[in-house]
Amino acid sequence: MITLEVSTPFQAYQVPRADQTALVSPPLAEAPGLLKENQRLAAGWSFEFAGIPIAQLRQQARVDLLAAANQYTSAYRDYSGPQDPTSILLAGHQPQLFHPGVWFKNFALSKLGHSLSATPINLVVDNDLRGSGSVRVPAEGPDGRIQAASIAYDDPGASVPFEQHRIANRQLFNSFDERLAAAVAPWVDSPCVFEMWKHARKAAERCENTGCALASARHAVEGELGLQTLELPLSVACRSRSFAAFLIGLVGDLPRLHACYNDSVLEYRAAHGIRSQAHPVPLLGESDGWLEAPLWLYGDDAPERRQVWVKQQGDLLYLSDLQGVTVSIDYDPESPEMADQLYRLQSANFKLRPRALVTTMYSRLILGDLFLHGIGGGKYDQLGDRIMGRFFEITPPSFMVMSATVWLPRIGEAADSESVTRLQRMIRDTRFNPQRFFPGADRPEELLAEHRALLANVPTGAEKSEWHRRLMDVNTKLSAMLDSVRSRLAAQQREAQEHSRQWNVLASREIPFCAYPLEMLDETFTKLLSQH
Template identity: 30%
Template structure:
């Protein structure tokens, strides 16, 4: 079967939702996925897949529960309460054992057998300042978990670089409406989220000041003052919480932004479990997945590049780096879709070299670890785990992140539109590399505009006005005032133009050019006579342009939820699935 040609379209209208498949179809899809996954019979490193999956589900759920307990301890209003938040999975303490209480509150038992039957609904995204089209994935995850008696898990993609560490802010100024971009950690945008730690509150305070100053500039208009003040209040509450948690001891960007989002979600639902990719990379299942890909590196890379080529062909993409760059394959070096770096440093690409029976994993400069297949799985996984002692990290890239999650952990994965397009590639890799029919994923997105009024016009009005302005240069007589139409010289030039136009129909090409130049001069003279009408038309075009720019600013869909008035969020998200 050929790769899917997904042509999903981002919702354009306010409160419009795109979801595929339909909401009421998803519970059946989850059941179908569970049956499909249950029938996978392949082995990985000599271990049946089902055993690895069951163990991975248990380990990741426990990690997610542990991490969520830490986040929730930040949200406690009591200043004297214990802070159970830890940044790294290797920092586990007594809070790890409190994790069972987290799931027990939901009527879920963490024993090994029960975890096999718990429907796990998963989504994931970078720990950025979510906008509504992204945030709705978390709401659907929670809704389905409740409906299916399962558990929702949000995967924090903290292994991505922080090039999305900014927010958009509307500027509805008197001159021209614009959208401003404010960076949170501009100087660290090249680093993975999991590496970003604040040495003091100055960065957070500067970010707060910049955003609030931009919002204040919208207060000139009394009609929108109340809404803008609600936006300011929402953002101040959001950022003040972050400052409070920083004082509690949470100093990393991932923890602070995750806690801030979870605090918002408390008002909407019970909340999903949270787990960073960096934590998931510590479970045995991930090490088995990693080792299996290392063993089959050449084959995996060829399949990966082949599926990218197929995607480009279907979607008519010419660039060799879109949607993702090909993996480099040479005589003795194979690039693999993982990142590798030392704690505190920048991400580097991961390569594998074969030298006889040795498998050398390298960042392109240094050999990070050497594996030997004849030494057995247990010893090689021990070598991979030992990398942590030297603070070396191996993390999945985009496709391997969702491949691992969908195959080893969840029963259904919820994507946004962009992620869904890329995961059609993941589907094809799973089919060929593992020889399976991959579990189906869900796609959802929405658009929620800021609760501000727009002008009742669209681009077509501007297009008509621009056409008329252009026509005024060629046919000024059509736009002349009554007074001008009675001007003797003006009327004389109009009649001369009509006479020339009539004669042009029977003239040669060279004669037509001569007549055309005469008509051009007549139009130029008559155009001067309608200057008032010309200026009025240009002013009207400028006004319409300004109103359209105002509409575009208000109808921009990527403002972060932290600047939306709380009431606007509640009115929408509390009822978004009530009909489903």
């Protein structure tokens, strides 16, 4: 076995800042080599999950994944891309109305699936929290100034996973496209929210689930653009026997996973100078003999995510939220029966779901051959690499990182980032270098001559104090004559600050993709992919 060296440096990924620019790391041309190398690495793995060799688990999990993704996708759109369970590309994100940089991954997933003849599947990470039920977009305020406005697609509600959230306010949901379009009308004539929301309303009738409606509507629009990818909610992938076996491979050896996980987190924090106990993830805890597992537990009757705690006692393995829900299974981590017992325990009120690092661990080790991350995912999954490397004693498979920046059309010239600083410096100079501001005929020649003389004859020793007092006195007198200049500069500074503020609202990377013209995004992403 090859052990991952803990000295391996973490890679930094730079957000593309300019309009219509992208980060693709490594370049797309290296994807075929990465795919083959990852498959070569996987062929050499020999560890087991619940007594099931990883090769066998990977084979079954992929067959199940492909069947489930085909069934799920066919409910709302067609798919005619590759169908090979032995070569799978994966991406994933929460079913949010995310920014164009995230959507860029889906276009890359389709392109790579076609060029590599690999099955492209996007995982809808619906075990993450829904959030506010609204998006932030630019809008003109009553005074004509540009400000960030919150446009809701549903009522605020409890912080529960997308999987558990039902649309609460159908009227608000159905009118979202019109309200969003009205807000961005000064810059966008026809945002793609109109194309998307006709699908979202149909999906809401079909599934009533927020994540389902948002993700399937976006995916339907991708189909209309010609993108060929499959999709599947992570919650569906987690209902399989394969996922149960994977979990047994983790919780069946939880003390060692605990050490690998926490040591890797501490190493990551030290490398990045992070002092927060919550970033990038909290350490796994221990309480009265219970060890915390990197999992969530929730269900229909109690939809809030709770921590999962595990304890082995005799011939039994207990899993609990330490809040009243506790189950047990026979402890034999080398037996497939243990995985079968865990699989049979899952129900509408007992849903075991992975946390972020375990989600990508399962995706990269079991489900796919090459994973496409965004910048955040790529940054934090380097921590996942450390955990996988230590726990499984392998070199983890490589992944790709990509994102893009696209500005709204018609937002005007970019703000001069240096103008505010320059004006602030000029205002300061009216007090400490006032001689620079008297170019005209009304120059106070005597004071300026005295100022020049003082600067030309700087004394030393005891005379320095009197010289400094005289210089400050001249500066004060000259500065007092510059009130109108300071007022003019201050007005220019306020104007520059306001322009910069409004520009930052318009050029924000967090504006949702559905606020943009569809043709513009399609053309931009196609161009960027051809360049990388």
